[in-house]
Amino acid sequence: MSSNYFKVIRSGINSTFQDKGRSNLYHLGIPFSGAMDNRNYLLANKLAENDLNNPVIEFAYQGPLLKYIGDKIRFTITGDVSFKIKSKTSEIDGNCYETYEINNEDEIDILSTNKSVYGYLSLSGKFDVDYQWGSCSTNTKSNIGANNGKKFQNGQIINISKINKNFNKKRINYINTKIEKIRVIKGTNFNYFSEIAINNFFKKEFKISKLSDRMGTRLEGPKLENINSTNIKSEGLIKGVIQVPGDGNPIIMLSDHGTIGGYPKIGVVISADYDRLVQLPSGSKIKFQQIDLSDAETLFKMYEMETQNLLNQI
Amino acid sequence: MIKNISNLGDAALYCDFGQDINREINSYVIKYFNKLQQLKIDCINNITPSYNKLIISFDLKKIKYNDLKNLIEKIQIDKDETLNKKILEIPICCEEPYSLDFYRLEEKLKLSKEQILKNFFNKKYFCYMTGFIAGMPFLGDLDENMRVQRLETPRVKVPKGSIGITEQFANIYTFESPGGWNIIGNTPMKVFDNSKEDKPNLINPGDTVIFTEISKKEYSNYE
Numbered sequence: 160m161s162s163n164y165f166k167v168i169r170s171g172i173n174s175t176f177q178d179k180g181r182s183n184l185y186h187l188g189i190p191f192s193g194a195m196d197n198r199n200y201l202l203a204n205k206l207a208e209n210d211l212n213n214p215v216i217e218f219a220y221q222g223p224l225l226k227y228i229g230d231k232i233r234f235t236i237t238g239d240v241s242f243k244i245k246s247k248t249s250e251i252d253g254n255c256y257e258t259y260e261i262n263n264e265d266e267i268d269i270l271s272t273n274k275s276v277y278g279y280l281s282l283s284g285k286f287d288v289d290y291q292w293g294s295c296s297t298n299t300k301s302n303i304g305a306n307n308g309k310k311f312q313n314g315q316i317i318n319i320s321k322i323n324k325n326f327n328k329k330r331i332n333y334i335n336t337k338i339e340k341i342r343v344i345k346g347t348n349f350n351y352f353s354e355i356a357i358n359n360f361f362k363k364e365f366k367i368s369k370l371s372d373r374m375g376t377r378l379e380g381p382k383l384e385n386i387n388s389t390n391i392k393s394e395g396l397i398k399g400v401i402q403v404p405g406d407g408n409p410i411i412m413l414s415d416h417g418t419i420g421g422y423p424k425i426g427v428v429i430s431a432d433y434d435r436l437v438q439l440p441s442g443s444k445i446k447f448q449q450i451d452l453s454d455a456e457t458l459f460k461m462y463e464m465e466t467q468n469l470l471n472q473i
Numbered sequence: 474m475i476k477n478i479s480n481l482g483d484a485a486l487y488c489d490f491g492q493d494i495n496r497e498i499n500s501y502v503i504k505y506f507n508k509l510q511q512l513k514i515d516c517i518n519n520i521t522p523s524y525n526k527l528i529i530s531f532d533l534k535k536i537k538y539n540d541l542k543n544l545i546e547k548i549q550i551d552k553d554e555t556l557n558k559k560i561l562e563i564p565i566c567c568e569e570p571y572s573l574d575f576y577r578l579e580e581k582l583k584l585s586k587e588q589i590l591k592n593f594f595n596k597k598y599f600c601y602m603t604g605f606i607a608g609m610p611f612l613g614d615l616d617e618n619m620r621v622q623r624l625e626t627p628r629v630k631v632p633k634g635s636i637g638i639t640e641q642f643a644n645i646y647t648f649e650s651p652g653g654w655n656i657i658g659n660t661p662m663k664v665f666d667n668s669k670e671d672k673p674n675l676i677n678p679g680d681t682v683i684f685t686e687i688s689k690k691e692y693s694n695y696e
Contacts, residue, residue, distance in 0.1 A: 185519035185530075186506065187674050188604035188647075188665075292670055301648055303606040303667055344482050392494060392609065395521025395528035395604070399484045416603035418521060419611075427482030430533050452538060455483035459533050 163229030163284075163319040165185065170313050171223040171269065173373070176214045176286065176305035178278075181294035184397060185418045189303065190312060192296035192414055193266060195277045195437040198466050199335075200235040203281035205473045206235040206258055206329045214279040214295045214305065216317075219373075220440070222269025223311055232322050233258050234267065237447050238278030238438075243268045251391040257330040258283070263267035270364050275335060275438040283326045298415055300374065331472050338435035340448045344455055346401060346424035351387040356407075359383065360425060361447055365409070369441045373415040378445075382407030385423065399428035399436075431458040474501055478545065480538045481528060482596065486545060488527040491694030494613070494641070498525045499601050503552045503678045513547070516584075522678060524611075556679035560597075563637055563645070563660050564685050566620045566692040571659035573635070574624070578655055581621045590686065593657060594617050598643060598682040603674055608647040608665025610676040615641050634659045636684070643684075645676075661695035 180193020194200030194217055204213045235258045236242055242253045245266040253259060272278050288295040295305040302308030317376035365380035389405035400412045402422035428436055481487040490498050497652055506522040516535035531541055543608045567590060598612035615638060623639045635646040637654025644654060647665035664675045676682060
């Protein structure tokens with residue numbers, strides 16, 4: 160045990176270490192993983208004056224309650240999150256996108272994400288984590304990455320290997336916007352679906368199911384009728400692909416998705432909408448809108464510029 | 474050879490080698506995959522070979538679809554290149570409690586357990602691809618009279634090490650996972666090892682697999 164560490168008093172629902180993820184491993188069956196909401200992940204590291212690929216704690220819905228033991232350290236939380244910082248003498252409500260100092264025996268209590276799913280905690284320093292294939296990102300399905308490939312458990316210790324002493328207090332104003340129309344490019348099996356199914360896909364509302372996780376977003380809505388075959392010969396998948404199994408309920412592939420799939424692909428979510436898609440909590444209603452490739456590329460460029468502008472403000 | 478390249482979303486190329494599943498087409502897919510791996514093209518994030526498709530996902534911050542497509546179309550492969558051809562022996566126990574779907578297989582295939590086992594073990598299997606979950610090999614081809622559809626209702630949890638069959642293929646569940654394949658037996662062998670970063674997968678595309686039958690006693694004594 161190092162001299163600076165957190166004790167996990169309450170683990171939260173799905174708290175894991177994440178960084179930018181691992182690439183060139185799909186052919187082995189190992190997904191990209193990494194922080195689900197890339198923009199908020201980058202902002203967390205920049206606010207904490209870290210390298211942008213530094214490990215962070217990602218939490219979903221209810222976050223962890225962490226008791227800190229060690230020398231003075233600073234942290235920040237990004238996303239849309241309610242949290243408290245508790246010391247022996249005070250208890251304050253924290254603001255996202257602001258850095259805070261904590262001391263020995265203080266607690267960070269991450270109560271919940273508000274009308275969103277994921278939040279990020281970054282330290283002005285470094286968590287002591289294991290790397291596999293160049294990334295610490297935890298994939299709980301294949302037990303790959305930091306924390307023995309597992310989510311946080313009650314009572315466990317999280318060691319900190321380094322504290323940055325030189326540090327300036329930082330803060331930005333940023334409000335996460337909610338997305339209602341997810342923009343998609345036609346999938347490679349678009350013609351497997353009936354005219355009515357296509358019409359429903361772009362006109363009707365879909366609800367995010369409770370069964371969604373880091374692997375995929377499951378949707379409930381009008382069943383999409385397949386007029387060709389409910390299976391294709393298994394082939395590679397990427398983040399954002401919308402597969403429709405035989406039951407007619409679409410599933411959107413997210414960061415921990417299986418690398419190969421055998422269901423027809425009706426569409427693919429554009430890269431510019433990915434960060435906001437993953438933040439839609441279960442029960443949210445969404446609609447899909449079809450756009451073409453060149454518009455998707457322009458939208459991504461704009462989204463990237465916006466992210467860079469935010470990072471430059473810090 | 475690649476018949477057509479289209480876009481899969483805004484950050485991936487969908488390279489189509491045709492509709493059929495056979496070793497010749499799959500060998501081309503693997504050769505393209507090997508060639509692209511050697512070239513180490515910086516903007517490419519992942520290359521996923523499957524039976525007859527190759528999906529190349531890229532970093533949209535670095536390159537756009539049309540530019541990468543032009544680049545990929547110029548790449549030539551050596552048709553005569555031979556693939557790595559390791560032969561691997563995988564021990565399987567097909568006794569209870571490992572052979573979860575034998576009653577179903579007997580009924581669907583209209584064959585006795587002895588005939589099913591004889592057909593299954595008396596073969597060499599070719600590894601077409603790996604994936605879905607880490608290290609899972611897709612092996613073929615099963616005889617015509619051994620082909621059966623997936624379970625109507627997939628299992629929520631298929632035990633680790635299970636050998637499943639469906640249509641012309643067999644696979645190995647490297648982790649406990651949801652799945653709908655018909656489970657014929659289980660192997661005690663470690664098919665995926667994440668402590669070996671350079672080569673975590675025991676079985677790779679192009680390899681040949683021979684299954685050998687072991688008893689429950691041999692299974693429990695296996696190291």
